[in-house]
Amino acid sequence: MVTHRDARGRKRAYDFSTFSVPEPWQRSLAALFAVKCAPGGGWDSIESSEASWYVVRPFAEFLSELDDMPMDVDRLTAGHWTAWRLSLPPSTNGYTKYSTVAGLLRMDARLARPVREAMAQRFAWASGGEQAYRPEEFDQIRPAARRTFRAALLRIRENTARLAAWREDTFVPDSQEWLLGEALDVLARTGDVPVYEKRRTVRKRYRAALVGGGAEYTWKRLYLSRKEAVALAVLIVAELGLNATTVSEMPVPETLPGTVEAGVPVYRLRLEKRRRAGHRGQFESRNLTDSGADSCGRIISEALEATAAARRLLGRLDADIDRLLVWRQTTPHDGQGYPKAVRVGPFGFGVDETGGSAWARSVGLSGSPLRRLRKTVNVLHRREPGQNSQDTHDRVYVVGEPQAQQAAVPVFAEGALDAVEAARRTVFTACLADAPAAGDLETATVDCSDFEHSPFSPAGQGCAASFLLCTACPNARVTPAHHPRLAHLLRALDNLHGVVEPTVWEADWADARARLSDLRGRIGAPVWQSALDAVTDTDRVVIDHLLNGDFDS
Numbered sequence: 001m002v003t004h005r006d007a008r009g010r011k012r013a014y015d016f017s018t019f020s021v022p023e024p025w026q027r028s029l030a031a032l033f034a035v036k037c038a039p040g041g042g043w044d045s046i047e048s049s050e051a052s053w054y055v056v057r058p059f060a061e062f063l064s065e066l067d068d069m070p071m072d073v074d075r076l077t078a079g080h081w082t083a084w085r086l087s088l089p090p091s092t093n094g095y096t097k098y099s100t101v102a103g104l105l106r107m108d109a110r111l112a113r114p115v116r117e118a119m120a121q122r123f124a125w126a127s128g129g130e131q132a133y134r135p136e137e138f139d140q141i142r143p144a145a146r147r148t149f150r151a152a153l154l155r156i157r158e159n160t161a162r163l164a165a166w167r168e169d170t171f172v173p174d175s176q177e178w179l180l181g182e183a184l185d186v187l188a189r190t191g192d193v194p195v196y197e198k199r200r201t202v203r204k205r206y207r208a209a210l211v212g213g214g215a216e217y218t219w220k221r222l223y224l225s226r227k228e229a230v231a232l233a234v235l236i237v238a239e240l241g242l243n244a245t246t247v248s249e250m251p252v253p254e255t256l257p258g259t260v261e262a263g264v265p266v267y268r269l270r271l272e273k274r275r276r277a278g279h280r281g282q283f284e285s286r287n288l289t290d291s292g293a294d295s296c297g298r299i300i301s302e303a304l305e306a307t308a309a310a311r312r313l314l315g316r317l318d319a320d321i322d323r324l325l326v327w328r329q330t331t332p333h334d335g336q337g338y339p340k341a342v343r344v345g346p347f348g349f350g351v352d353e354t355g356g357s358a359w360a361r362s363v364g365l366s367g368s369p370l371r372r373l374r375k376t377v378n379v380l381h382r383r384e385p386g387q388n389s390q391d392t393h394d395r396v397y398v399v400g401e402p403q404a405q406q407a408a409v410p411v412f413a414e415g416a417l418d419a420v421e422a423a424r425r426t427v428f429t430a431c432l433a434d435a436p437a438a439g440d441l442e443t444a445t446v447d448c449s450d451f452e453h454s455p456f457s458p459a460g461q462g463c464a465a466s467f468l469l470c471t472a473c474p475n476a477r478v479t480p481a482h483h484p485r486l487a488h489l490l491r492a493l494d495n496l497h498g499v500v501e502p503t504v505w506e507a508d509w510a511d512a513r514a515r516l517s518d519l520r521g522r523i524g525a526p527v528w529q530s531a532l533d534a535v536t537d538t539d540r541v542v543i544d545h546l547l548n549g550d551f552d553s
Contacts, residue, residue: 004037019060024072074110078118132376148231159221179209222309223328230359241377248350428518430476447477471515483531485539490516
């Protein structure tokens with residue numbers, strides 16, 4: 001019995017005598033469990049010990065069902081442990097069972113070294129909960145995000161041009177165009193058009209010029225809304241395969257000198273991927289070129305244009321903030337309740353899953369697309385890690401993705417066919433016989449039982465293949481009388497390997513050498529050595545003619 005009293009004074013008793021394993025196992029597991037339950041052992045709450053209890057029990061049940069069940073920890077073998085590992089599903093649940101039981105058993109000094117080495121092997125698993133978007137879904141999301149952001153960009157571009165024209169004294173003073181320009185100037189300097197402070201309504205002087213008092217006619221003229229910033233983030237993720245946090249925290253990209261003047265801007269993105277608490281982030285930089293509408297750098301050019309006014313005002317409010325994704329709050333409390341929300345004046349930064357869901361609902365989609373979109377891009381489109389190691393990319397993102405599995409089927413099939421073909425070329429397929437058979441014809445290397453029906457020539461025309469291919473022919477018969485000549489041929493090929501070009505060797509001689517090596521393994525080293533000792537002058541002459549091509553027609 002093990003009783004756990006946690007830091008809050010709660011108690012829970014665990015009876016290991018209920019496990020269906022021998023008593024030594026029950027006592028060993030109980031002792032290890034008690035160490036973890038003790039103060040400072042690692043399990044500070046009843047929830048921790050309960051979770052582990054329900055993991056250790058299946059391990060005990062697995063041991064009890066083995067035909068060669070070990071009697072205690074010191075009798076556990078690497079084979080037992082490997083069988084346990086293979087019985088677990090390749091999922092988070094399976095990994096939890098694997099790591100928890102391994103952590104307990106490693107504390108027992110009696111655990112054998114081979115078992116510890118087996119425990120050190122990686123447990124391959126995939127999260128599998130989130131699947132990539134199907135092509136038709138992906139094709140629906142990008143246009144929706146493009147429509148949302150494109151409308152905002154055109155709106156901001158038009159009003160930015162009006163503001164520039166007003167500052168250049170293009171309009172007649174006090175005309176409607178001039179009043180609109182003046183309102184935009186106030187908006188650019190303060191974050192809002194001229195309003196009455198108490199009522200927060202547009203001042204009467206500017207109402208006609210602004211056309212209305214809603215967001216579309218006031219602050220949205222120069223700034224993105226929260227949903228529009230999400231749409232921009234969706235486009236960036238769809239292009240680059242970054243996660244939402246990286247996009248949210250992305251500083252304003254640097255423009256490489258001279259590239260704007262050349263008409264082809266090149267942007268350097270500084271990216272950081274957050275790690276778990278206590279771990280440093282992963283930093284990298286990427287260069288993107290805006291060489292046209294279809295280039296990956298075009299979305300960065302448009303993002304810079306859409307957020308320019310917000311970033312200029314932000315620089316006056318707080319010079320320490322350096323973010324690309326800046327949006328203007330719809331209300332003073334817009335997004336304030338969301339985790340890690342950062343607000344400066346009327347501006348918010350980045351995106352989160354809640355904002356992603358809000359945008360998705362506004363365009364008729366379900367759920368925030370950011371996480372699934374990143375997986376879709378990296379697994380199915382870029383097909384390379386996105387701020388992950390290759391191992392994490394393969395194990396977590398690719399292995400459990402049904403579309404990746406489906407796409408891999410023809411690749412595996414082609415590989416299997418290639419493997420079969422390679423086996424046919426390099427595996428000895430002639431028949432081994434104790435003595436010659438009546439009617440067999442002798443060749444330079446073996447006997448032939450059916451010269452007219454060769455797998456290497458059209459039926460009925462006789463075999464025209466090289467005698468080196470006899471070892472790959474099912475019609476060939478190899479008796480002990482052929483062993484000396486074939487053993488000498490293998491040694492001659494080994495000598496030839498060192499004097500010919502590698503490409504020539506692989507093309508002309510490697511397969512024949514592999515088949516003879518396979519034959520040597522089949523008949524055994526002692527027989528092969530005896531065959532080498534029995535090589536005659538005739539064997540040497542025939543092999544010399546064969547390698548020199550004198551038998552080729």
